[in-house]
Amino acid sequence: MVEVHPTPIVGILEQLGHTLQLLAQRQVDAPLAVLEMGVLEAVRAVQAELLGAVLRLSQRSLWPSGATRQWPCPHCGDRHGAQSWRPRTVATVCGQLSFERPWCVCVVGGSGFKPHRSGPGPGGTDAAECGVGEWVVEGGARTSFAEAAALLQRWTGLVVSPETVRQRTEASGAGLETAHEAAAQQVQETREAAAPLDPAPGQLVVEADGAMVHYRDAWHEMKIGVVAGQVAGKLVGASYLAQRAGPDQFGPRLLAEAARRGALEVVDWAGSPLQPRLAVLREVVVLGDGAPWIWHLAADHFGQRVEIVDFYHACEHLWAVAKALYGETAAATDWATARVDDLREHGVAPVQAALAAAQAPTPEAQDVLRRERGYFRTNADRMAYPTFRAAGLPIGSGAVESSARHLVQQRLKRAGARWSDTGAQYVMNVRCKLASAQPKAA
Numbered sequence: 001m002v003e004v005h006p007t008p009i010v011g012i013l014e015q016l017g018h019t020l021q022l023l024a025q026r027q028v029d030a031p032l033a034v035l036e037m038g039v040l041e042a043v044r045a046v047q048a049e050l051l052g053a054v055l056r057l058s059q060r061s062l063w064p065s066g067a068t069r070q071w072p073c074p075h076c077g078d079r080h081g082a083q084s085w086r087p088r089t090v091a092t093v094c095g096q097l098s099f100e101r102p103w104c105v106c107v108v109g110g111s112g113f114k115p116h117r118s119g120p121g122p123g124g125t126d127a128a129e130c131g132v133g134e135w136v137v138e139g140g141a142r143t144s145f146a147e148a149a150a151l152l153q154r155w156t157g158l159v160v161s162p163e164t165v166r167q168r169t170e171a172s173g174a175g176l177e178t179a180h181e182a183a184a185q186q187v188q189e190t191r192e193a194a195a196p197l198d199p200a201p202g203q204l205v206v207e208a209d210g211a212m213v214h215y216r217d218a219w220h221e222m223k224i225g226v227v228a229g230q231v232a233g234k235l236v237g238a239s240y241l242a243q244r245a246g247p248d249q250f251g252p253r254l255l256a257e258a259a260r261r262g263a264l265e266v267v268d269w270a271g272s273p274l275q276p277r278l279a280v281l282r283e284v285v286v287l288g289d290g291a292p293w294i295w296h297l298a299a300d301h302f303g304q305r306v307e308i309v310d311f312y313h314a315c316e317h318l319w320a321v322a323k324a325l326y327g328e329t330a331a332a333t334d335w336a337t338a339r340v341d342d343l344r345e346h347g348v349a350p351v352q353a354a355l356a357a358a359q360a361p362t363p364e365a366q367d368v369l370r371r372e373r374g375y376f377r378t379n380a381d382r383m384a385y386p387t388f389r390a391a392g393l394p395i396g397s398g399a400v401e402s403s404a405r406h407l408v409q410q411r412l413k414r415a416g417a418r419w420s421d422t423g424a425q426y427v428m429n430v431r432c433k434l435a436s437a438q439p440k441a442a
Helices: 008-026 032-058 064-068 131-142 145-156 162-190 247-260 292-301 311-326 330-346 349-357 363-378 385-390 398-412 421-437
Strands: 070-072 079-081 084-092 095-106 111-113 203-214 219-231 234-243 266-270 278-281 284-288 305-309
Touching: 008 032, 032 095, 079 095, 084 131, 131 145, 131 162, 131 421, 145 162, 162 247, 162 421, 203 247, 203 292, 203 398, 219 247, 219 398, 234 247, 234 398, 234 421, 247 292, 284 292, 292 305, 305 311, 311 330, 311 363, 330 349, 330 385, 349 363, 398 421
Parallel strands: 203 284, 284 305
Antiparallel strands: 070 079, 084 095, 095 111, 203 219, 219 234, 266 278
16 A cells, blocks of 8 residues: 655655755855755754654654563563653764653562663663764764864764763773773683684784873873784784783783784694693784883783884984984984994894993993993894894884874873873773774775
């Protein structure tokens, strides 16, 4: 049978069509920008109404027959019909949506409940479950809460307060924090990945660094980790984590992420058939700036590994020596350039020889020379750059260095920002999740 009367959806669309016709008649030969905004405003005005019509047509609990339906109590399982219909208003990406949903009361359990649902629907919808919740959280993680609220209103017409943006963003980050802590504990106990594996392609690379953040009491370091694969000399599929914590707390979290990316995968077995065989784990390249905590962390949490000091950090140490020996002169540039070339092409041995032969002109220079001799002696095995390059291994930790800027500093080091410990952590959890989910350029 052909339906004679238009459905609610058709009625709304007819109303929209009439509005757009009037717009065209009133804006003859108007600039495109004027028509663009007029159409956008007209569509925005009926978005929520259209969504409501679709919702009422798609959700069985809102159909006229829903008044006679019964739903199981989530506590005792007894089925009950709707005692009443309660109004509900939800912020959605289409605007404020208002509808009525059934409300049941269980006599046995003595409590009310909304009909259970297994998928999206009005039974449990709130702003956090709608698309607008994701937009609010992403906005609060990417920029200031006030700016996120202003941009949402400008670009979508949604009115959300900066405080709501903060609350939503931090609530999402708090949930991620709970998941991170649980995953770290589980990996420590089982030595297996706590989440479904997402193996990094090619060579598994783990980079670690730190960035200073201004908290309410003082400046503190937030540690940053990047886990990625290296394919054809490029890092791909990077995932990120950040935490204000000591190495003892940050290490398990970094291991949990590395395990999710394949660090605890067994690739071989060592030993003979007559002896207990030992699992050989996937090799991990650990890159850092030479800070001892990074190598202690690597030794505590990774098995088969190659430790590499970031080449550019090592070069900064050579320039520090050159400045101490020769000041801001051409001789300093010549000395440092020669040592950098030696380090890249021949490894640490000629650099150590040059440091041993250097004569400090002042006590201050002698202190620098003594410190840097120790630095290159301690990290000598981690500076076999010709060997690393020949094997196709990365020698620069640019990914984590970049992360310190774009992941941490761009959000947390805004003018006048002073962070609580939890606030900074929750925002960074969301930022790390967003950065990890971004498709990487080819």
